[in-house]
Amino acid sequence: MTIYGAESGIAIVSARVRDFRSLANIEVELCDFTVLIGANNAGKTSFLDALFAAIGVGRKSLDADDVRLAIGESAPPKTREVLIDVMLRPIGADGKILDAYPAGSFWTNLWGATGIATDDSLNEFTPIRTTLKWSEIRGEYVLERRFLREWRPFDDWAAAATQDRLVTAAQLEPLALHYMDAKRDLDEDLRKPGSFWRRLTEDLGLSVPEIEEMEKTLSGINEQIVSKSAILKHLKQSLAGLQTVVASDSGTVDVAPVARKLRDLSKGVDVSFQTAGAQPFPLARHGMGTRSLAALLVFRAYASWRYKQATDGGDSVHSVLALEEPESHLHPQAQRSLFAHIKQVTGQRIVSTHSPYFAGQAPLQDLRLFFKANGDSSVTKLDTSSLNKDDIRKLQDTVIETRGDILFSRGVVLFEGQTEEQGLPIYAGRYWGKTVHELGFCFVRVNGTDYFPFIWMAKALRIPWYIFSDGEPMPVAHLTTALRKAGEPEPDKCPNVVVIPGDMGLEKYLLSEGYQAEIEQAIDEIEGKSKHLDDYMKSMQGQKKKGGKTRDYTVADGRELAALDYLEGNKTSAARPLAVIISSLEDPKRRFPRKVEELFEAISKAHGLTAVKDPA
Structure with a gap:
């Protein structure tokens, strides 16, 4: 039985994708920490992109290049639609799937009756369908999201009936999938608007009097620096010419070598890293392995802080991390230790990897193999139900962890x-x-x-x-x-x-x-x-x-x-x-x-x- 994280009270248990890039028709069962493996171009990244397009924070725009091309086609027919379905189930305090959402829960209040369906056994679930289709009126591909009324067997899943009303942004917002691709770099994130670092540091959690006192101190530091720097005084005098050119009335020019506002400090922040016996260096001078790992650790801090803020305010949030190749630029031992760091990230995690050192630490039931057959991607999981405990132990110890x-x-x-x-x-x-x-x-x-x-x-x-x-x-x-x-x-x-x-x-x-x-x-x-x-x-x-x-x-x-x-x-x-x-x-x-x-x-x-x- 799959055990999920119990923090949010829900989990994505299954995802289906049709006609998205090489994903002609697949279903992926998701666990708390799903590890995607397979050769290059087998469809792992496409699957993560499909999930991000459906429920991701800052969702990507899609176009004709994302619609699957059949063999011999130069362009997809306008009638071909991309479908991405996700099923969510309620999770109990023990991490097991519940038959029904608890009465009056955050999620039942958020989604209402239209967002909660029942199967033939009266088990409750939340199915969301994202559709990418051609709009003749707009002359472009458009995305729409609706709750499903049912979750059909895989052989007939595309024909499932949808609700009439679209899913609103407010209904989707607490279901937050964050995508970190293989090009992540904390040094770049420090200065990029919307990065996890900037989101986390925009509000430092200080009171108004504390902010006013610190900004007063910052102004004093600026005045002191300018008064003691001949160069800055010279620049200030030269820039005073702005008054006579652009100002019709009197004006002043000031030079602030240090940010005056506390909210602006994070824009110019620097992070240094020091190994034992060495001098500290800013991250910009470290290798990509260190910067990539630092970006991941910042996300871990962001996810845990966001969850704390939501629960403290009486709300809930289900954070999902879609992570591409976390092992990039790291040596083998670092790749091994990385698994434990990602396991500490709050929420559900879906990770693609090419590293045997990383994948070798995942339980057998958490692995999903992507492979190509006749140009289309397929997915399989390891069904260990026919194995005894000794067989499973041998598989984990003898095969997965050592080879x-x-x-x-x-x-x-x-x-x-x-x-x-x-x-x-x-x-x-x-x-x-x-x-x-x-x-x-x-x-x-x-x-x-x-x-x-x-x-x-x-x-x-x-x-x-x-x-x-x-x-x-x-x-x-x-x-x-x-x-x-x-x-x-x-x-x-x-x-x-x-x-x-x-x-x-x-x-x-x-x-x-x-x-x-x-x-x-x-x-x-x-x-x-x-x-x-x-x-x-x-x-x-x-x-x-x-x-x-x-x-x-x-x-x-x-x-x-x-x-x-x-x-x-x-x-x-x-x-x-x-x-x-x-x-x-x-x-x-x-x-x-x-x-x-x-x-x-x-x-x-x-x-x-x-x-x-x-x-x-």
Whole structure:
């Protein structure tokens, strides 16, 4: 069950958008702190803009560029209308959705009977529709807002009936959505009319006698500065010429180096920031990361102060922060700490991000993935209702918090061992002529053979996934169990799953493919001397292996056994140089072990990739 902030007594629980930019027809369930993720141009910013156009403070004007273009259209037809619906529900003191608004509440008095609808179960809610449509009379697109009479199922939501009267500005004002885009900058906000800083500092909360006393002091400071500055006195005398040119009667000219009125002080205010052991610098001389974060903290102060002022006056306000890419210009650790700062902002928060460090701290149920399909944006959420508590814990701890980059990947390749972790990205780079990062893929080592959390997450977020598995009985049995649990067929029936044959791990498989010479070359590079395997065989002959078995390298295949033992004992150091050697062979047929190439062929087919002709 979603728990919302209880401060205002309401929450936006759902938003629907039709024909707005790339948003052809979407519905987004909103929680108290909703995190929007997805690739660039997937529709996250468009969704925030749509909400701002509907209920934002200082609402943006919209025009034909905001109306969705279908494939092949150069301009939208005048009959196409943009629809943006939001549903609000009453929230109790425990943060849970109520069946009805409390009698005599601020919101029932504000919206009245026309602003409160009921569903078939007599649950009360407030639906508001914003429509952007072409006006033949005015010759431009116009916005109008009306309460809805109903909230239809998503398949038929656009046909919902509206109230006759428009929503007034007074009815919308306490529902305050504030939009902070990625270009926020406190240094600029200090001087920009209408910024959160200026709104917060316009009225400093001082009494009239206090203001008069301080302004008298300011006048005295001005007089003192002018009287002691030869330059200012000279300027004052020169400007006195205004009297003879523009004034028909006597007039005076004064110079005020300091603002005379207290209300004007905020216009010239400066904020300095000092790190430990350094001198203070004004924000203008700090980087964009510091200035962007400072702007966000000022909004936090503004939202909490505005809420306090409203409640002290017996009113209410539901503040909503729509925030674009809060991680901009911040280093990874700062991105992690930022999550807690935003969580402290009063009201509801809707945040878009490209940061795995930020998104990785969000609970699974708060994530919304935006993705493009045939030019239009779609949205999905993680439905964890079929998972048990242990599954959810693994997803949060193993996937989200440690490999949040998966959320933004083009595809995920899963495997169990260190050899694959070190070697597969090398083979992939040679095969496609680009690094896995350039291709947008995540190559991920799972914890042992616990594939299920990763498969479930990838499927839930519609991220293509692939598995490269060892062929020993135990790993194959674990893989089969994970696939079944995820609703997938057996490994040999999954085209995106490649299993090494013959009861072998990757090291043994490479030997079976005839890479003994390349393995010995890698060993020599690692140890820094020629024919090191001979020394290894002499020193380790007769020694016990990890399972207690005695090593015997005098048998017919003793050299292969010694090479296998070396690789298994030096996985982290041997996998990378061995992959480089094999993938650089002159013979193109031997550059990629067959099962590795089978994996890459499956990925290429699904993503339209082509292997380079001569990757060596």
